[in-house]
Amino acid sequence: MQYNNLGRSGLKVSQLSYGAWVTFGTQLDVSNAKSILQCCRDNGVNFFDNAETYASGRAEEIMGQAIRELGWKRSDVVVSTKIFWGGAGPNNSGLSRKHIIEGTKASLKRLDMEYVDLIYCHRPDLETPMEETVRAMNYVIDHGWAFYWGTSEWSAQQITEAWGVARRLDLIGPIVEQPQYNLFHRHKVESDYLPLYNNYGIGLTTWSPLACGVLTGKYNKGDIPPDSRFALEGYKDDAKEALAEDVLNKVNGLKPIADELGVPLSQLALAWCAANPNVSSVITGATKESQIQENMKAVNVIPLLTPPVMEKIEAVVQSKPKGPASYR
Structure with missing residues (x-):
């Protein structure tokens, strides 16, 4: 496992990390979570991602209890959470000073931790002044409840505005953005955010590297396995777009490239994300130790992604966004 600086900060995060998005509290209890987390640690993972909204807070409770029962030294791991959706009340969501502070306290209580290493604004809040949000995130840091703050699925303009206020x-200012990034979803990371990397030292902790499992190839026969994400309530509508014929044809086109390298398609997709120099960590998800073991082998695939191999991948997916226009 390699460890990268989180953007222009001194914080080191594992190249591959683990997120509790749709697993903790819905598919995994504390006992299962302990096995999964320990398997991650055994493979060098030091960064674990969560959010106040995951399983309505239960994901934070499970992760916190699992880490406590495993007896890990707190300084050995990087734990993050995200604030935005904390409940149904009018002041229980968004990025107001009230919700950021109350939401952070509630998350720490569920995690049973004195601090998180990293706290994100889970989405932009168009109803709250940017200055209020930036000041509140700094209040959280000043009180030692978090060491760094970042954003998730913000636009380049919004991140620039936050840095201007800071x-x-x-x-x-925010040191990291958490966007979706995979072979089919690239525009923000490879086009919109280009000015942010040099101007503000923004790092990326990306999610959905396998496009909700599409890039494993398991959906290519047109069936939805009962234990897959698209079989869950709330994801069936997403499956229609994600499993479109054009997408599945591209996945089939990637399979020979993976076979030529002697690796599973999932490892090729993970390695492709991690190979982007602006990506600090790729957040993975899994419900089984065997899946963790397979995912972590992707670090060995990164050196195999030579320019000719990358060109073959581009020829199949044809999803590379156009760069900024030059009129010189």
Whole structure:
């Protein structure tokens, strides 16, 4: 396992990490979670991602209890959570000073931790002034409840605005963005965010590297396995777009490239994400130790992604966004 700086910060995160998005509290209890988390640690993972909204807070409770029962030294791991959707009340969501502070306290209580290493604004809040959000995130850091803050699925303009406020007020700006990124979803990471990497040192912790499992190839026969994500309530509508004929044809086209390298398609897809120099960590998900073991082998595939191999991949997916236009 390699460890990368999180953007321009001194925080080191594993190249592959683990997220509790749709697993903890829905498919995994504390006992299962302990096995999964320990398997991650045994493979060098030090970064674990969560959010107040995952399983309505239960995911944080399970992760916190599992880490406590495993007896890990807190300084050995990087734990993150995200604030935005904390409940149904009018002040229980968004990025107001009230919800950021109350939501952070509630998350720490569920995790049973004094602090998280990293806290994200889970989505942009168009109803709250940016200055209020930036000041509140700095309040969280000043009180030692988090060491760094970041954003998730914000636009480049919104991140730039946050940094403008931070610099004007001599405050700390966001150091990381958490966007979706995979072979079929690339525009933000490879086009919109280009100015952010050099201007603000933004790092990326990306999610859905396997496009909700599509890039494992398990859906290519047109069936939806009962234990897959698209079999879950709330994901069946997403399956229609994700499993379109054009997408599945591209997945089939990637399979020979993976076979030529002697690796599973899933490892090829994970390695492709991790090979992007602006990606600090690729967040993976799994419900079985065997899946963790397979995913972590992707770090050995990264060196195999030579320019000729990358060109073959591009020829199949044809999803590379156009760069900024030059009129010189």
